[in-house]
Amino acid sequence: MDALRFLEEELQNLKDQGLYRQPRTLTGEQKPRCVYDGKSVVNLSSNNYLGLANHPRLIEAAIKATEKLGVGSGAVRTIAGQMDLHKEFEHKLAKFKNVEACLIFQSGFTANSGTVSCIMGREDVIVSDELNHASIIDGSRLSRAQIKVFPHADMDGLRAVLQEAEGRRTIVVTDGVFSMDGDIAPLDELVKLAKEFGAIVMVDDAHASGVLGRNGRGTVDHYDLHGQVDIQVGTLSKAIGVLGGYVAGPQKLIDYLVQRARPVLFSTSLTPAVTAAGMAAVDLLIEKPELIEALWNNAEFFREGLSALGFDTGVSATPIIPVIVGDERKAMQLADDLFEGGVFAQGLAFPTVPRGKARVRTIVTAAHNKDDLQFALDTFAKVGRKLGII
Numbered sequence: 001m002d003a004l005r006f007l008e009e010e011l012q013n014l015k016d017q018g019l020y021r022q023p024r025t026l027t028g029e030q031k032p033r034c035v036y037d038g039k040s041v042v043n044l045s046s047n048n049y050l051g052l053a054n055h056p057r058l059i060e061a062a063i064k065a066t067e068k069l070g071v072g073s074g075a076v077r078t079i080a081g082q083m084d085l086h087k088e089f090e091h092k093l094a095k096f097k098n099v100e101a102c103l104i105f106q107s108g109f110t111a112n113s114g115t116v117s118c119i120m121g122r123e124d125v126i127v128s129d130e131l132n133h134a135s136i137i138d139g140s141r142l143s144r145a146q147i148k149v150f151p152h153a154d155m156d157g158l159r160a161v162l163q164e165a166e167g168r169r170t171i172v173v174t175d176g177v178f179s180m181d182g183d184i185a186p187l188d189e190l191v192k193l194a195k196e197f198g199a200i201v202m203v204d205d206a207h208a209s210g211v212l213g214r215n216g217r218g219t220v221d222h223y224d225l226h227g228q229v230d231i232q233v234g235t236l237s238k239a240i241g242v243l244g245g246y247v248a249g250p251q252k253l254i255d256y257l258v259q260r261a262r263p264v265l266f267s268t269s270l271t272p273a274v275t276a277a278g279m280a281a282v283d284l285l286i287e288k289p290e291l292i293e294a295l296w297n298n299a300e301f302f303r304e305g306l307s308a309l310g311f312d313t314g315v316s317a318t319p320i321i322p323v324i325v326g327d328e329r330k331a332m333q334l335a336d337d338l339f340e341g342g343v344f345a346q347g348l349a350f351p352t353v354p355r356g357k358a359r360v361r362t363i364v365t366a367a368h369n370k371d372d373l374q375f376a377l378d379t380f381a382k383v384g385r386k387l388g389i390i
């Protein structure tokens, strides 16, 4: 008797519904042009916004830290796994983010889920944008607080939910940049509303860290809301190019997370190589703002190119640029045909995006050159015409 046989049926169900995904395999480095599944393609699927995943300065920092400190931190932080390098990185990040303190986590995912579940409890209310990331949703469920979802970026909807929650401890959580549409949260209005109701504000800046604001300081800097957002979460895994996440905020928040956040208490801390490479990345953000300028120039070039061809790029205002097709099968066909034509961009359908909003999502980086992007536009044009999308 095979107790796991039900999984075969579940897998078959996914296949029957066309929801079974075989991740493509990268051979070699994560670059603007690289080899996936043995095919050379222009890569519009990574989160390596600034090309830092293989920047010589980060590689050198990782090697040096490894030679000096070894490959592992050896324990969870509160037992014996806190290294002076971790503290040094947190001080650097706090200064960069213009906050009292920072705490690094193993990933953006654990930073979100660990923080929400740690500071909110059964009696409290979590008010969450409907398009927030899975790690916020998981953390909210773990907290056992009441979860109230408001329609995406809808401030009237948010007000209604805040009115329902009045009198209870409440947190409003939003992504800074939304990963499926590439739009920026209306954080200025959101903060005003939350303040009116005395609610805590938390922003998940996974796609804004290293992308938005001066030197990539994030959504708070973009709107000049310094000191007005209680909790900022960032990732070190996307534009920063390495791995990990962090929470930025007041000292008391960080002190409490060190005492109570479960990923801090029960999971091993970042390796020396990862920590040192992350630090080198923050140095680069400060020293080389031209990286972020190149990213935004490329994003504008590509978005305008797609629009001029007649594609629907929705409400994108960042380097995340969706090509909204609508029909699920057509969107998947577009992604497949693009790949055949030498362009790797992810096809996304329900339940990742709403029904009837299937799309191919592109992410351009600072490392793409104009030839890469023009090739991608030409391929989009060819395939889009063939499929009757444009």
Ligand SMILES: *Cc1c(COP(=O)(O)O)cnc(C)c1O
Binding pocket: 107, 108, 109, 110, 112, 133, 135, 175, 179, 204, 206, 207, 235, 236, 237, 238, 243, 244, 245
């Ligand atoms: C990617 C992502 C995360 C998770 O970050 P990792 O460092 O990859 O774990 C969290 N929130 C959002 C919005 C993301 O896009």
